[in-house]
Amino acid sequence: MHSLSYHALAGLLMFVIGCGAPDGPELGTVSGVITLDDKPLQMATIEFSPVAPGGSSSSGRTDATGRYELMYLAGKPGAITGQYVVRITTWRQEHVPGAAPRVIAELVPPIYNSESKLFRDVISGSSTLDFELSSSADEPVENELSDSE
Numbered sequence: 001m002h003s004l005s006y007h008a009l010a011g012l013l014m015f016v017i018g019c020g021a022p023d024g025p026e027l028g029t030v031s032g033v034i035t036l037d038d039k040p041l042q043m044a045t046i047e048f049s050p051v052a053p054g055g056s057s058s059s060g061r062t063d064a065t066g067r068y069e070l071m072y073l074a075g076k077p078g079a080i081t082g083q084y085v086v087r088i089t090t091w092r093q094e095h096v097p098g099a100a101p102r103v104i105a106e107l108v109p110p111i112y113n114s115e116s117k118l119f120r121d122v123i124s125g126s127s128t129l130d131f132e133l134s135s136s137a138d139e140p141v142e143n144e145l146s147d148s149e
Contacts, residue, residue, distance in 0.1 A: 027078030028122040030058070031069040032130040034088060036107060040066030041133065044108065045092070048084035048122065056080060058122075079122045086118040088131060111137050 030048070034041040046068050047059040058079035060068035072078045091106040091113075112118060112133055120129055 024076075025056075025080045026124060027072055027076075028081050028124050029070070029078045029126045030122055030129055031060075031067065031126075032128050033066045034062050034068060034131045034133065035066055036133045037135050038132075040064065041088070041090070041108070042066065043092075043104075044068075044088055044090045046070070046131075047087045047089075048079050048120070049087065050080070051083040051085060051119070055082065081122050081124055083119060083121050085116055086120050086131070087113045087116045088118075088133065089113040107135070108133060109135060109137055 034044055034046065041062055042064050044062045044066075045059060046062070047057055048070060049055075049057045056072070058070040058072045060070045062068045069077055070079050072080065088108050089106060089112075090104060090108055092104045093101040094104060095101050106113070112131075118131070
């Protein structure tokens with residue numbers, strides 16, 4: 001009897017998961033380049049947090065050239081369409097087995113992360129959003145949204 005209940009529950013769960021929206025929410029793909037003082041910002045984390053309550057964030061990490069791509073979920077690029085506050089940071093902890101965590105210092109001013117005033121819209125399709133940051137900034141420099149295919 002328990003085996004039948006288990007199989008029925010497993011079948012119901014697979015049905016519910018399989019019958020959800022096949023594509024999930026509408027996503028826009030977002031990529032770009034982040035610079036700090038006109039130099040590529042390496043190993044920075046960029047996070048798009050929705051302005052509207054209850055939404056899901058997307059994030060990415062820059063490479064050696066400052067290039068990033070937002071990821072909605074692991075293996076699923078993009079962000080849900082809508083308005084976001086953007087936070088960019090270099091602070092992180094690196095964990096090494098058998099040693100105390102190594103803290104990587106923050107290079108980016110608070111105006112771009114903990115006190116961010118950067119807002120961007122994610123639209124359907126593919127967008128390039130570049131961020132030109134300044135280490136001496138009191139106010140963020142607004143960047144224009146450029147659409148690319």
